[in-house]
Amino acid sequence: MNDPATTRLEERSRALLCASVENLDMPTRSRLTQARHAALAAAGRGSRLRDLRWWAPAAGFSAAALLGVALWFGPVGIDRHAGSAVRMSSPPAAENQTSLEDLDIVASADEMELLQDDVEFYDWADRAASADPGSVG
């Protein structure tokens, strides 16, 4: 148990500190209220961003999986001879190779210009290759 002098000191200091809290001036009280609102608003924004942060990896993973599936199963194109949307008839490894080559061509502006220069030649080469795979190249 505390001695009376200690108890008196504790009580008096508590009373003084509490009075100084109660007597805080209005500008300080107002600033504290503003600070509280600002903190709660910022925390709200932060929590929304955190929600997005949780979704971002899932969205990225889904996109990567979708891209992987698309690359694995190869391009779906129009078979001019059959006139319908079909999968190309080459084996998967060759298809992937073709897809990557196409990607290179699309990515390279020079190659696109080359293709545009002589579209008829490439059309003929494609038809000739389809007719007799051993005769071209």
Place this chain on the structure above:
Amino acid sequence: MPRFATLDAAWMVWDGPAPAREDAALDQTRELEKFLAEIERRAFRMAQVALRDPDDAMDVVQDAMLKLARNYAAKPSAEWRPLFYRILENGIRDLQRRRSVRKRVMAWLPGPKEDPDNEASDPLDSVADGGPAVPDLMMQSEAMEQLEISLRQLPARQREAFLLRNLEGLDVAETAAAMGCSQGSVKTHYSRAVHALRAQLGEVW
């Protein structure tokens, strides 16, 4: 027993008012705001006693509010108080450390040296509008000033223990959680703080 009795029960559950996530978040925000409103003035006074500068005290309190709301709002509300004061005390300590570094750097630079920590505080700063009569107020203000001076002379951990127990009214366990130390250490710090204050204020009080 009807075949779909369980299904009916399930429908009743399904149709009942399920607590929406937004409502729960709103309730939590309201509760947190209530908590912050309740403690903000005492927290400000604690920071002001430690830092002397009201602007610095305001910054530290706001920062503590923000960190609590951002990182610990999901914790049970019973844990908010010790967590908040732990964040606040860490903020106060960081600021004091920065000041001390700044002071050391400024000591090397030429020019007039002004040390804001040694400025005598104006007793009229703590005088508020209204309230007690002027003589009582002056005596109260003078006593408060003496108490503040004595509190500032205490080591930081003793001052923390004294203010958390005496002003904020935390028990030993909560104070230990807020200070990040054992309950035995809290008792030791508090006891030393009281003895030091008695030695300084005993004659005046």
